[in-house]
Amino acid sequence: MAKKGVKNNKQAKRKENRAKEEAALQKLEQLIEEYDPKTQKPSQFQELPISQNLIQGLKEASYSLLTDIQREAIPYALKGNDILGAAKTGSGKTLAFLIPVIEKLNRAKWTDFDGLGALIISPTRELAMQIYEVLLKIGKHFQLSVGLVIGGKDVKFEMERIQKINILIGTPGRILQHMDQSLGFDVSNLQMLVLDEADRILDLGFKKTLDNIVANLPPERQTLLFSATQSKSVSDLARLSLTNPQYIGVKQAEDETATPDSLSQSYITVKLEDKLDTLYSFIKTHLKTKIIVFLSTSKQVHFVYETFRKLQPGMSLMKLHGRQKQTARTETVYKFTKAQHVCLFATDVVARGLDFPTVDWVVQVDAPEDADTYVHRVGRSARAGKSGKALLMLTPSEEEGFLKRLQSKKIEPKKLNIKQNKKKSIKQQLQALCFKDAELKYLGQKAFISYLRSIIINKDKDVFKIEDVDKEAFAKALGLPSAPQVKIKGESKARELKNVSRQLLALSKANDDGEFKEEDKKVRTKYDRMFERQNQNVLSSHYLKIQNDALKDENDDESDSDGEFMSVKRTDHDLVNEDLPDLTAPTSKRAAKRALSKKASLNDKGNAKKLVFDDEGNAHQIYEFQDEDDFKAAGDAKLQKDDFIGKESEVMQVDDESDKKLAKEKKLEKKRKRKEAERLAKEGYNDDPSERDLDAKSDDNSEDERPTKKPKWFQNDKVGGKTSKDDGVLEIEEPETLEDLEALTARLIQD
Template identity: 45%
Template structure:
C-alpha cells in the first residue's frame, strides 16, 4: 500500500515514531506541519490490527479522533490508499448525515475516524455499539482539540474505552500527535496516555518551527485599507493558488460575495464552519484539484489539511497566537516544497506580534506595499451596499464579528480595540456608518466549556450615553464577576439624569417617597385573614350563615379545591352564555334553544324554515353552476389556442426541404414532428 502511494523513504517523525508505536508504547509526537504525521500513526495502527488477526466479527479495534471534518475526511482517504490491501472495514463518522444511517453500519466497523461530537453521540445513544475492545486510540491535532473546547468530550470518550496501559486487560495503546506543544496537552496526556514516549522533531528552542521552504513576510496595513490591499494582491497574482485566512465566518461570506461580484480573474471559493457538510467537501475537493484558485476561509482549514501546490498563504487578520500563525502558514511549503506567506498587521498589532515571534524564535521579514499595487474598492463597496441589502447586511455582521473577536482576545498587547479606526473600517466595507456593538466581559471560567457561568457585565460601545457607560465599565473593573445581579438596559434607562425629556410619565413609574413603598407593599403582600367561610350551597346573608371550617384547620388542598371552578360554582351560580342574532339582538343561550324547540314543534314554522333554506340552496347552486361553466369555457379557449399552434407547426413542416434518399422512415418523420412540437 505504501509503494502504490509512492511512499518510499520515511520522514523524520515517521522514522522516530513508528518503531516505538509498533512496540505498543504510547507516543506523544510533535513535528512541523506537512511532515507526515498522518502516516506516523496509520502505519502502526494497521500493523497492530493485522498482527492481532483482527477480523470483521471482532468489532471496533481502532479509533482516530480529528478536530475538524475536513481533516477527518483527509485522514480517511489516506487510510484507504495505504490500507487498501487489508481486509479491515473503515468508517467515517463526522456528522452532517442522518444518525440512523450511521447507526446501521457502525457495528460492522473495525476502524473508525470521527470528530469528537458525533463519536460521543454514538457512544451515548447507539445501542449495540461496543467500544470496550479498542486496541488503538489516536488523537490527531490534539492542541486544536483543546482549543475548540473538546476536553470534556474527550474525557467522556476515554471513559467509554477500557483503561490502557501494560497492566490493563486489553492493553489499549494511545498515540497523540500535534504540530505544536502547549501546557494543556499535559492534562490530556495524563488523562489518556500511560508512560508515553515524547518525540519532538522540532529544533531545540524552536517549538512548532515552520517548514524550511517557507518564505515569511508581513506588512503593516491600516484596518481600513486591508480589503484594498488584498484586492491589489489578487489582481497581481492571477495565476496563483492561494489561501486567505480571516477571523470569522461572517467575514468570509462578505469578502466572498463582494469579490465574486468584482470578477477578479480567478476562481474564488469560501470555506467556513457554518456550511453544510456536502458543501464543505465539494469546496475542499474543488480547491484541491484546481491549479489556480483563491480560497477564503476561517481557521477551520488551518490544521492538518493538505492542499496540493499552494503558492501563497495570506492572513488578512492577525492570528490569536503564534501557534495559530504556524498552523496557518503550514498550508503551503508542505514536505520539501516551496511556498510564501504574507500577514497583514494593523499598526497597533505590530509591536506585540514581533515580540511573540521573537519569543518563539521566528524571523519574519517586513515588506512595504507599493501604492500602485493597492486597489480602490470604496466606490464599488458603496454601490453593492446600496443596491443589494444582502451585501449591506453581511457587511454589518462582518464588522460586528471582527470587533467582537478583537475584544475577546486574551493578548491585549497585540489586540487593542480602542486603537482601531471603526468608522473608517465601516466606510471601507461600504457601510454608511459603524454599527452599534454590544460587547460582554466574561470571566475566564465562563469562556471554557464546562466551566461555571459567571454573571456577565454588558458594555455598550458606540452609543450616545458615553458618560453612563464609562461608569458601568468602571464598576465592572472594580467588582468584576462578583456582581450579584445582571445589569439590563432597563436599569440603565432608569439611571439617566435627563428623564424629563424622554417621557412625562417617568414620575409615575418610580417611587419617590416612603409612602409609595408602603402602599406598594400593602398591595402586593398577601396576609391571611381570620374570617369564616360560608357553607357550600348555603345562604351568605343574615344569621343563617353557618361557618364551614376555620381557616386554621384548612389544608392547602382544601383551600385549592375551594378556589377551583367547581368549588366556586357551589357558592355562586355559573355565568350565562349570550348569543346574538343576525340583527345584533342579544339572547341567552337557553332562550335561543327554547325558540328552536318551538319552531320544531310548529309545523307551519317548520315548513317556512325549510322553504327558506331550499331557496338559499337553489341560489347557491346557480352560482356554482355559473362558475363551473366559466371554467369550462376557459379550458375550451385554451385548447383551441393550443390547436392553432399545432396547426402552424404542420404548415411549417410542409415547407421543409425534401429528406435525403432513401425515403424517410416513419421514425424520421416522427423525429421531425417532435422537434417542431407537432405531437405535444
C-alpha cells in the same frame, strides 16, 4: 471420491496458508522486539518491521521514503509505547500513526467480530476525511473495515453500520453522539486511541467533549498524540491517561523554526480600514497562483467572498468555513484540490492538517490568535519539501506584540513595503454595492460585529486591543454608512459560548428538576427572532418601531387586542357635546317613529355629508372650498376657470366615447336577438315553449308560459296519447308515494 479429494486439497491449502500467516506474524513480532529505534535509522518503509501487505499498499500509493517524524515515531509505536509527537506541518504525521494502527490490528488478527479496535479523533471534518482517504489507500490489502463519522452526515445511516467498524475516524462531537445514542457501539475492546492535531482537541473548545469520550474508553490501550505544535501540560496528559509516553520531535535545535525551511515568510503593516484594498490589489497582481486567504470569522469570509465575486478580480473564488453545509464543504475541498489558479477565503477550519497540493501563497488578512495558529496556517503551503510563500497583515497596534510572539517560536518574517502605484482602492465600490443590495449591507454589518467580538474574546490583550480599533473607519471600509451598534457580552461568557453546543446551552437553563423557567418555556417563533435581531438591514429600526407602537396600542386598549403584532395607530379627536347625537330612547310612539324615519331625520339634520380621512386621521369633506390665499396664488381666476373647463371637457369626451360604444353594442345585441327570433319563427318553432323567442321571455308585458305537468296515471287513463288498457293488459307507472299506492289499489279493486 473425486469431490472428496478436491475438498481435502482445499482444506490442506487453507491450513498451509494459515501456517504461513502464523509464521509471518511470529517473524514480524520477533523483528519488532529486536528492533532498536535509537540505533537503527531506516530511510524507506520496507526497512521497517511491518507486513508485506502494508509495504505493497504504501508502494501503490506512491509512498517510499520516510520523513523524520515517521522514522522516529513508527518504531516506538510498533513496540506499543504511547507517543507524544510534534513535527513541522507537512512532515507526514498522518502516516506516522496510520501505519502503527494497521499493524496493531493485523498482528492481533482483528476481525469484524472483535468490534472497534482503533479510534482516530480529528478536530475538523475535512481533516477526518483526508485521514480516511489515506487509510483506504494504504490499507486496501487488509480485511479491516473502516468508518468515517462527522457532522453533516446521516446519523441513522452511521448508526446502522458503526457496530461492524474496526477503525473509526471522526470528529469529537459526532463520536460522543454515537457513544450516547448508538446501541451497538462498543468501545470496551479498544486497542488504540489516536488524536491528530492534539493541541487543538485539548483546548477549551473540546475539553468537555474529550473528557466524556475518554471516560468511556478502557484504560488498557495505546494512545498516540500528534501535532505541529504541542505542550507537555501535565493536566492534559493526565486526562488522556498516557503511561510513560515517548516524546518524539519535541526538542528542536536552537536555530530551528517550527515552520518549513522552504517557506518564505513576510509581513506588512496596514491599517484595518485598508486591509480589503490591499487584499484586492494582491489578488489582482497574483492571478496565476493558488492562494488561501485566512480571516477571523465565518461572517467575514462570507462578506468578502460575496463582494469580491461582484468586483470580479479576474480569478476563481471559493469560500470555506464551519457554518457551511457538509456537502458544500466537501465539494469546495475537492474543487480547490484540483484547481490550479484559485483563491480560497477560509477560517481556521482549514488551518489544521489539510494537505492541499501546490499552494503558492497563504495570506493572513487577520492576525491569528496565537503563534501556534500562525504555524498551522502557513503550513498549508511548502508541504513535503516544496516551496511556498506566506504574507501576514498586521495593524500598527498589533505589529510589535505579535512579532514578539513569533520570535518565541524562532520565526522572524521579513517586512515588506506596499507599492502605492500597485494599490487599488475599492471602498467606493463597496459602498455602492451595499447601497444597491440590502443583503450585502446586512452581511457587512454581521462581518463588522463578528470581527469586533473576535478581538474582544481573544486572550492576548497585549496584541488585540479593542480600544485601538477605529470603528467608523472600519465600517466605511466595509461599505457601511456608519458603524452598527454592537452589544458585546462579557468576555469570559463570550469565550465559553464560542464552541458550546446549543443543546447543552438549552439544558443549562433548566433547574435541578429538569424544568425550565417560565420565560424559557415560551415558544419563540420566527417573527420573534426577526424582531429580536439588530442591524439586519436598513429597515431594522423601522420594524422595531412598528412593534413598539403595536405593543403600546395593545396595552392601552386590551379589549381590542386580537393577538396581532401590528395594529393601526389611531388619532384621538376632540369631541363637542353639541355635535354628538342624542342616544336616549324615545319616550312616545310618535317620537320612535320619527327617529326611525330616514325622511324625518333628513328634514331635521339636512342631507348626509360623506367624509374622508387623511393619513393623520383628520376628517375632510369630499368637496371642500379652496382657501382664498391658495386660490389667488394659483393665478388668474379666468385662466383657472378655462383650465378647469378644459380638463373636464376632456374627461367628458372620454366618457361620451365609452357611452356611445356601449350603446352601439346594446343596439347590435338587440338586432341579433330579433333576427334570431325571426329565423325561429320561419322554421316553425313558435309552438315549442323551450324554443320561444328570447325577446318574448325578456318582455315584461308577456306572461310566463310554464310547461304543463305530466298527469298522474290515476288522473288520466291515457299515458302519452295511448290507452293504458290494451288487450286486457293494464300499463301503469311504478307508484312513487303512499297516495299513489292507495289509488292503485282502489283502481285494481274496481277493475
